[in-house]
Amino acid sequence: MPTDSQGAILQLTAAGVSVLIDATDGQLPAVVHWGAELPALTAEQAQALVGASVPVTGSNTVDLPPRPSLLPGQHGGWTGRPGLRGSFDGVGWSTKFRTDTVSLNGTPVTGFTTSGAGLLEISALDDAGRLRLDLTLEMLPGGLLRSRAELTNLCDKTYTVDDLALSFPIPAEATELLDFAGNHNYERIPQRGTLRTGTHLRENRKGRTGADSAYILHAGTPGFGFGSGDVWGVHTAWSGNHQHYAERVFTGEQLLGGGELLLPGEVRLGRDESYTTPWIYASYGAGLDEVARRFHTHVRSRTPRVTAERPVTLNVWEAVYFDHEENKLIDLAERAAAVGVERYVLDDGWFGSRRDDTSGLGDWVVSPDVWPTGLHPLVDRVHELGMQFGLWFEPEMVNPDSDVARAHPEWIMAARTDWPVESRHQQVLNLGIPEAYEHVRKQILALLAEYRIDYIKWDHNRDLIEAGNQLDGGRPGVHQQTLAFYSLLGEIRSLHPGLEIESCSSGGARVDLGVLEHTDRVWVSDNIDPHDRQTMLRWTTQLLPPEYMGSHIASGRSHTTGRQHDLAFRAGTAIFGHLGVEWDLAHASEEDLDGLRGWIAFYKQERSLLLDGDVVRMDGPDSNVMVHGVVSKDRSRAIFAAAALDSLYPDPAGRLKIRGLDPHATYLVEPVSTGATPSGLQPPAWWGQPTAAGQAIECTSLRGTAQNDVNFPGASFPGSVLSNVGVTSPRIHPDQVVLYRVTRTN
Ligand code: GLA
Numbered sequence: 001m002p003t004d005s006q007g008a009i010l011q012l013t014a015a016g017v018s019v020l021i022d023a024t025d026g027q028l029p030a031v032v033h034w035g036a037e038l039p040a041l042t043a044e045q046a047q048a049l050v051g052a053s054v055p056v057t058g059s060n061t062v063d064l065p066p067r068p069s070l071l072p073g074q075h076g077g078w079t080g081r082p083g084l085r086g087s088f089d090g091v092g093w094s095t096k097f098r099t100d101t102v103s104l105n106g107t108p109v110t111g112f113t114t115s116g117a118g119l120l121e122i123s124a125l126d127d128a129g130r131l132r133l134d135l136t137l138e139m140l141p142g143g144l145l146r147s148r149a150e151l152t153n154l155c156d157k158t159y160t161v162d163d164l165a166l167s168f169p170i171p172a173e174a175t176e177l178l179d180f181a182g183n184h185n186y187e188r189i190p191q192r193g194t195l196r197t198g199t200h201l202r203e204n205r206k207g208r209t210g211a212d213s214a215y216i217l218h219a220g221t222p223g224f225g226f227g228s229g230d231v232w233g234v235h236t237a238w239s240g241n242h243q244h245y246a247e248r249v250f251t252g253e254q255l256l257g258g259g260e261l262l263l264p265g266e267v268r269l270g271r272d273e274s275y276t277t278p279w280i281y282a283s284y285g286a287g288l289d290e291v292a293r294r295f296h297t298h299v300r301s302r303t304p305r306v307t308a309e310r311p312v313t314l315n316v317w318e319a320v321y322f323d324h325e326e327n328k329l330i331d332l333a334e335r336a337a338a339v340g341v342e343r344y345v346l347d348d349g350w351f352g353s354r355r356d357d358t359s360g361l362g363d364w365v366v367s368p369d370v371w372p373t374g375l376h377p378l379v380d381r382v383h384e385l386g387m388q389f390g391l392w393f394e395p396e397m398v399n400p401d402s403d404v405a406r407a408h409p410e411w412i413m414a415a416r417t418d419w420p421v422e423s424r425h426q427q428v429l430n431l432g433i434p435e436a437y438e439h440v441r442k443q444i445l446a447l448l449a450e451y452r453i454d455y456i457k458w459d460h461n462r463d464l465i466e467a468g469n470q471l472d473g474g475r476p477g478v479h480q481q482t483l484a485f486y487s488l489l490g491e492i493r494s495l496h497p498g499l500e501i502e503s504c505s506s507g508g509a510r511v512d513l514g515v516l517e518h519t520d521r522v523w524v525s526d527n528i529d530p531h532d533r534q535t536m537l538r539w540t541t542q543l544l545p546p547e548y549m550g551s552h553i554a555s556g557r558s559h560t561t562g563r564q565h566d567l568a569f570r571a572g573t574a575i576f577g578h579l580g581v582e583w584d585l586a587h588a589s590e591e592d593l594d595g596l597r598g599w600i601a602f603y604k605q606e607r608s609l610l611l612d613g614d615v616v617r618m619d620g621p622d623s624n625v626m627v628h629g630v631v632s633k634d635r636s637r638a639i640f641a642a643a644a645l646d647s648l649y650p651d652p653a654g655r656l657k658i659r660g661l662d663p664h665a666t667y668l669v670e671p672v673s674t675g676a677t678p679s680g681l682q683p684p685a686w687w688g689q690p691t692a693a694g695q696a697i698e699c700t701s702l703r704g705t706a707q708n709d710v711n712f713p714g715a716s717f718p719g720s721v722l723s724n725v726g727v728t729s730p731r732i733h734p735d736q737v738v739l740y741r742v743t744r745t746n
Pocket of ligand 1: 317347348392459461505506507508523525526
């Protein structure tokens with residue numbers, strides 16, 4: 001048992017997760033255990049466990065056993081990735097920090113201390129007295145951990161921070177990695193691999209989170225799935241350059257880490273100046289669903305909370321693109337209101353000379369050419385129709401052909417005298433320059449003052465390449481730009497507390513927990529094709545609860561992939577997020593409009609479940625069938641979907657299984673009919689006799705027929721049977737979805 005002078009050992013436990021921290025002997029804190037809940041330990045047991053976790057030193061290694069702290073360093077003999085890299089112009093590059101205070105929830109602690117959710121703060125000084133390190137480790141109520149570090153320079157010489165990352169040890173049995181890749185139109189695509197000796201490093205140098213972001217870097221026991229295996233994951237909550245890594249050193253220690261990625265000289269600290277890392281989140285779970293649920297619980301605890309009652313949205317982008325015409329857009333608003341839409345968002349093209357993507361970006365003034373009397377007629381009509389009004393901005397970007405770029409070419413981010421290569425005909429406005437920041441802020445606030453704007457879609461459509469500050473010799477400016485972006489969001493929101501903001505970046509390239517401290521929705525992808533969206537939504541929920549994912553029903557033929565899909569598949573896919581419509585309703589058939597009205601009504605009736613329940617994704621025997629759903633917190637209700645993404649012939653689909661229910665309760669499982677029976681349906685016997693149409697199903701002739709709204713009674717089963725045994729799946733054509741309503745009956 002440590003005495004006061006020897007520091008502290010802490011055990012924090014919440015929602016089935018424990019972390020045991022060793023902060024004894026003035027050493028930086030090391031995570032002794034992070035994972036499944038520990039029993040309530042005595043001080044002696046905790047001390048013994050710390051001792052029992054010390055590895056044996058290897059042959060021809062340093063004489064100290066490896067002890068990677070949250071910020072490992074060479075002074076302890078660690079030859080893996082250091083947590084801190086930096087120097088006073090080449091000197092003081094290897095630090096030796098000594099912890100001086102450890103406090104829990106604001107109270108200094110020594111000895112063995114236990115707590116539920118809580119905030120641990122550790123303050124340390126390097127032995128030369130030149131640097132102070134303040135580490136924060138927080139156990140959140142849902143069992144999610146997060147940590148960040150603040151480094152302060154205490155002397156007159158400038159300290160350059162090259163890298164400051166935090167890492168968490170994971171046990172040796174976590175040998176399989178899962179993180180994400182992707183590109184524009186296909187974001188958050190999972191990739192698996194093996195954790196081997198060395199570093200699996202995901203570096204992002206795009207100045208935005210990225211369509212290919214690692215998102216969450218997981219390591220788990222081999223073959224882990226949504227409902228099985230032990231899984232540990234880290235997420236760097238940062239929207240600029242950043243990194244995630246998994247490292248296995250030659251002595252066998254394994255770590256997951258993350259941090260901002262700093263460009264050369266980007267953070268130089270003068271006396272008393274500090275650098276703070278982003279939050280690094282760490283989630284442990286028995287299976288990926290549990291890992292995800294801890295993130296969801298945290299996001300759902302945010303103030304202000306996004307509620308399940310959020311309005312069904314129509315975004316005009318795929319309906320009109322740049323073709324802004326007042327009457328047409330008012331007509332679209334009327335059609336939207338008639339099918340049940342509750343929020344109308346005017347996208348790109350309303351400002352300056354922006355008639356296509358080559359000009360006008362950055363001039364946030366309503367274009368008199370297309371809106372001669374301003375946006376008033378449209379905004380007023382939208383509100384008259386009972387809908388909210390939303391407006392698109394891309395505040396960090398300019399076209400070189402714009403008033404702002406012509407007036408202030410020095411505001412464009414560049415590392416040299418010539419500008420970076422263009423992307424979508426645009427350059428990046430340096431919000432790190434106070435005058436540029438003020439210019440954008442004023443233009444946005446002027447519009448918010450003039451119009452009743454309930455919602456902003458905040459876009460960001462290019463990578464930051466050679467993003468330097470022209471006014472400072474081209475010094476890198478991504479760190480500053482990211483902070484300025486957060487600060488602008490924060491200022492606008494504090495002045496307009498009811499305003500909601502969507503984070504969009506060429507679709508889903510800015511989805512992270514940093515941006516979600518300031519925004520209320522993400523645009524998952526520019527690709528609305530439901531076939532691809534099934535995968536993207538499935539994996540975007542690894543971090544975000546469904547109510548944060550913009551999920552639209554588009555026209556029958558996908559503008560991105562050219563594939564044609566039935567409304568039932570488009571809608572049956574989209575309802576598992578924050579529902580919207582992105583479709584020129586003037587060109588939709590009456591049958592489609594009726595169908596759409598029905599789906600929106602269904603969604604409104606069920607959104608308190610769809611947007612507030614626990615997400616469950618099934619590991620199925622068929623890679624062609626994706627089964628997922630949401631279960632209410634009290635486990636009395638659920639909605640599940642089984643989507644066939646490829647042909648189920650010649651083999652029948654595997655049994656439908658459902659997790660997350662009360663194993664001891666009985667549930668009625670009813671196929672949901674929302675206007676159209678899935679094409680190619682061959683129902684299993686347990687569905688019972690169809691009731692509405694009163695006729696037997698012609699198995700292969702239902703595609704496209706209007707009168708096929710058939711209700712099946714379904715059947716009741718114990719929750720344990722549904723999760724362990726399963727029930728026969730129907731046959732359906734590819735790109736069809738069957739929805740089930742699951743209701744507890746006892
Ligand atoms: C990006 C967005 C789209 C749309 C266009 C407008 O690509 O992802 O949804 O807003 O910009 O230019």
